[in-house]
Amino acid sequence: MAVPKRRTSKSRRDKRRTHHKIAGINLSICPQCNEPKLPHHICGNCGTYKGRVVLESEEA
Amino acid sequence: MRHRKAGVKLNRTSSHAKAMFRNMVTSLFKHERIQTTDAKAKELRIWADHMITLAKRGDLHARRQALSIIREKDVVHKLFEEAPERFGSVSGGYTRIIKLGRRQGDAAPVSLIELTASEKIRKKKEKKKENKTDKKQAAEETEEKAEKKEAVEDQTDTETETPSSAEDQQS
Numbered sequence: 001m002a003v004p005k006r007r008t009s010k011s012r013r014d015k016r017r018t019h020h021k022i023a024g025i026n027l028s029i030c031p032q033c034n035e036p037k038l039p040h041h042i043c044g045n046c047g048t049y050k051g052r053v054v055l056e057s058e059e060a
Numbered sequence: 061m062r063h064r065k066a067g068v069k070l071n072r073t074s075s076h077a078k079a080m081f082r083n084m085v086t087s088l089f090k091h092e093r094i095q096t097t098d099a100k101a102k103e104l105r106i107w108a109d110h111m112i113t114l115a116k117r118g119d120l121h122a123r124r125q126a127l128s129i130i131r132e133k134d135v136v137h138k139l140f141e142e143a144p145e146r147f148g149s150v151s152g153g154y155t156r157i158i159k160l161g162r163r164q165g166d167a168a169p170v171s172l173i174e175l176t177a178s179e180k181i182r183k184k185k186e187k188k189k190e191n192k193t194d195k196k197q198a199a200e201e202t203e204e205k206a207e208k209k210e211a212v213e214d215q216t217d218t219e220t221e222t223p224s225s226a227e228d229q230q231s
Contacts, residue, residue, distance in 0.1 A: 042158050042172075
């Protein structure tokens with residue numbers, strides 16, 4: 001039966017894992033308040049979506 | 061094959077789902093807008109559209125059909141009174157869904173579903189909003205610092221009311 005001859009070194013193990021990484025979330029800029037927001041979502045800062053106030057917030 | 065099996069299951073029995081959507085559609089017409097998960101909001105559109113179609117038809121049979129789904133009589137009568145005027149000119153697109161972000165606790169995507177309102181109703185709402193914002197102004201200043209951090213760290217946290225109250229407790 002095929003058996004590994006050598007234990008995988010830390011270096012090789014870690015090199016293999018260089019591609020195991022989490023990509024950051026995509027963000028867009030709120031056209032009203034220029035704060036970052038999730039695309040296709042209401043702006044968490046000013047509570048607007050597509051130029052309309054959806055939720056009342058501190059600034060609105 | 062899932063041919064001709066439209067709709068979502070939502071990990072519920074069909075009776076549970078039906079009961080839940082009856083509650084939800086009642087709440088939606090009662091409060092104009094409700095907050096729920098994306099999946100439920102999308103399914104709720106179908107129920108809401110059906111109710112409005114019945115209301116636009118407006119005859120006694122339609123009213124009884126609506127009463128068999130909506131749990132509160134007052135809501136049905138109000139809907140049947142308003143619907144022809146409010147939705148008479150449009151066919152479909154009676155509801156609007158706006159994504160709010162993810163819920164703390166289970167990270168479920170939450171959205172707001174509301175009836176597309178005529179201008180009159182919208183103005184009434186805006187007046188209410190103004191009153192609310194006056195009360196909030198006192199709390200504004202303390203929150204401003206925290207807001208900047210929030211913007212960078214918590215992009216998903218879009219519910220404006222709940223995080224602000226949480227911050228008050230922390231500070």
